[in-house]
Amino acid sequence: MKKNLFKLENVIQNYAWGSQSALTELFGIENPTSQPQAELWMGAHPNGCSRLVGSELTLAQLIEQSPAHALGDYTDLRFGQLPFLFKVLAAAKPLSVQVHPKLSKAKIGFEKENRVGLALDDSARNYKDGNHKPELVYALTFYKAMNGFRSVEDIISLFEQARITVLKRALEQLKASANEQGLKCFFARVMSLAGEEKSLALKQLNQAISAPCRTLKAREAFELIREFATEFSDDVGLFSPLMLNIVELEPGEAMFLHAETPHAYVQGVGLELMANSDNVLRAGLTPKHMDLPELMDNTRFEATELEKIRLSPIVKEHKVGFPIPVEDFNFELLSLSHKALTEFVRGPEILFCLQGEVCVISQGEHVTLQAGESMFVCCAAQQYQISGSGQVARAFN
Template identity: 60%
Template sequence: MSLFKLDNVIQNYAWGSKDSINQLFGIVNPNHEPQAEIWMGAHPNGCSKLGTTGEPLSEVIDQNKLDVLGGYTAARFGGLPFLFKVLAAETPLSIQVHPNKRKSELGFERENAEGTPLNASNRNYKDPNHKPELVYALTFYKAMNGFRPIEHIVALFEEANITTLNIELNVLKAIGDSDALKAFFSAIMSLEGERKEAALAELYAAHARPAKTVMGREALQYSKEFKQHYNDDIGLFAPLMLNTVELAPGEAMFLHAETPHAYVQGTGLEIMANSDNVLRAGLTPKYIDVPELIDNTIFEPIKPEDIRLNPVLKEGKMSYPIPVDDFGFDILSATDESKAQYLRSAEILFCVEGVATISSEGQSITLKPGESVFVSNNSSVYQYQGNGVLARAYN
């Protein structure tokens, strides 16, 4: 067999939506819990199972990695190198930075040597891997991604009139390079006591005033909404420093390692390298290791117009440019005409809308919205047809 319909884990994190997954895919929520994420893959914290037998996907892979994953992926990664998700955020997730591959390896080794338990609240490195991510919006999807251009940061702090930070802001304005941005971000992350209270009071006063610019209105609105969930949190300054973005359904963006970001609200598909390494920078009651955060952050602004990815459209398939080899992501349009897709590794196909039938070596599986199938590499090729849209995760 080379096609396996998946039974996937739903994670009930507190920030999840109680109705979005049900409305989009008809997946029941009998206890009316937050349904935050559907996990598709072989991750130990939420491994998919085969719909027919209940066998964990990880066991299927481990029984014959060479056939299931293909020679390159088996040798390069030793397992399925990505985790594919539906992510439905009702309230903001924490502001995060993910370390790069080399620093993840060093940090994981160091914390192991120090004897820090993997489940310790102050553990930064849960594994030796990096965690680049792609998000594809299924609904309008609010987020933050990367530092704003420095002149925008200066303008927003001046508009908000955060006079407590005038000294740091004037240095950033005068020098305007990545070192100055690092110093400014570090100063905000290190605010405490009366100075933190004064800066937040000035920010709250800005929330109450009419905005003077479109950029200021959006940034302060994000901050004001964050305050409803994380009062007096240092992350309330983040929208003044980070690009705010709202993806429309069908738009996608990439989130690089060492780049601060946060998912704010909306439902989308997310694909990432297999890792749990997270360094937090606000909007959280959890541990924040400021020195480690600073050491793992690149202080290079991202132009707002460069955030959205431009897919390459070819023969009914949209391919998204991704600068890592852990995963690839395509959107396939299934029509009445059967189309062939050749494999270079194992894949997971998720039905976004409509109905699509996946066929290979005499097997056929029909997917409805919210359903997914694992395609083993040993099938070499599969066909898809129907009247729907499929999201394709591969590497």
């Protein structure tokens, strides 16, 4: 009989913006070399595939050997792979402002870059795969981010308070066309600032953020710009807080990020669950490759209401779920206090223990998880019992 439960050994990505201490403090994950530990990846993506504890196999190899067993017939036929990537993200410094493509454009972009022979690890590569990348973020600590465009009215007000003379004409045009097309033109103008114009605009922005603010929104945006400027003093991404919503999540709150929506994670530790993709189109706060035409073609220029960014949880007795508008993944939190719960399996699952110690049992197999440990559950398990005392995050399809 094939196994259904597999403890995972996961990849830690040492990106420069990561925290040196957060994963150790929260989960006891060691960091002997004191490198930034930015993301812990749980999944089968080639850029950071989990391994099976006690086996030579990776999770991707397990799925490739027995896709129907691991994924189930529906997920195998619908996606042909593990459709999600589960992460712990620990940001000590701001990440780049970025947009992720929708599915149809990701496929086109990936095929196009393959045709011209652009290597997957080329720094000029926009599309590392042909998938979209909607995301859910669940805050484990206080978590600050930017997500989606502000209203055009707010953008106009904030830029008027910033007094950027080289953008005066563009701002007048935005006032005259206060709609999606007007915002698209204004965003393109800001993003294309270069040379002396860019230097002057950033100098004037620096003067503005040093002066008293007229409004609470300006105070909040200017404070974030000052924070960004310590890392990226010569970057058009410094204008992003004037255009994007600033979101603050308390521990236990979650938000969803749609494809084609500009966003940036600023600080904090959270769980990040997304479609199985690593596609990024950058829009500032980065020394890395930026492709403005591709960015413009993959961005929706519509305002996102701040009140609608946070997800409303569905709370049951031992379970909290967050409904999301995609089929690639679902997310739940299970709270355990010695009473066993039975969970029915419809597709592949990854369980990550946030607190305490739990035991998962299915068809005679059992796996014990402590805080910071994770496991893969094959669809063929059909159901499992989970007991112990603690909290477990459940990513499933």
